[in-house]
Amino acid sequence: MCPEEYKPFNRNPPDEYHHLLHLFYSSRTPSENPAESTYTPPPKWIPNAMELDRAGVKFKKKKPPADNFLNITFERRKMKITPLLRLLKLCLTFRSGRMEIPPLQIYDYTGPLFQNLIAFEQCYDNTQMHITIYALFMDCIIDQAEDVRLLHLEGILEHKLSSDQAVAELFNKLGCQVYFDSKKNYLANQIEKVNKFYDSKWHKWLAALRRDYLSNPWAIISVLAAIFLLLLTVEQAVFSALSYIHHR
Known part of the structure; x- marks a missing residue:
């Protein structure tokens, strides 16, 4: 687990850290507690990256400065109209989805590192469960090698593992039998927006039109x-x- 840029770390006095894992965890998570979400998430996450792509959601590498690898955002954006398509302007000015994810570098030690950080959050009630939520989110959008390949082509994932399938299996294992408090889901609002976009049949039809006839x-x-x-x-x-x- 290695973001492209390290953030400055100046947090609590040394005697407030229980062990080295606690210190490392604090260096990877936000310094301040996030604002409470006004949205109560349903027991539902989001489809995988390929399904979202077919529904019109485009994945983009979050441009610096990014606070850390946890800062995932989703927004609806107007589709760009090329000069050749001016005649079709009225029917092509609909919105598409754009999910921005900070880049993440994956190595052989990334899986055990994530597992230790998740275990730390499971053991301490006063954590915000940022790592757990992030791992569950990545488990959702990564089901198989094709999902990893899509994120790699967008510059979001870089890995040193044997194959894209190995990366998919890494995140799939992280999401198994993990408990989290839904009130601490810092991605709840983003998940709600993604699901609303994905559930729209109009967005899926428009994405199919662009893919099949305007590619x-x-x-x-x-x-x-x-x-x-x-x-x-x-x-x-x-x-x-x-x-x-x-x-x-």
């Missing part, structure tokens, strides 16, 4: 040509109907 210039030209021919056909039908009515 390259030739496909876009074909769609424009089809729309143009459709408009000509409708226009011809309207004029034929008007001409028929006029001659009656």
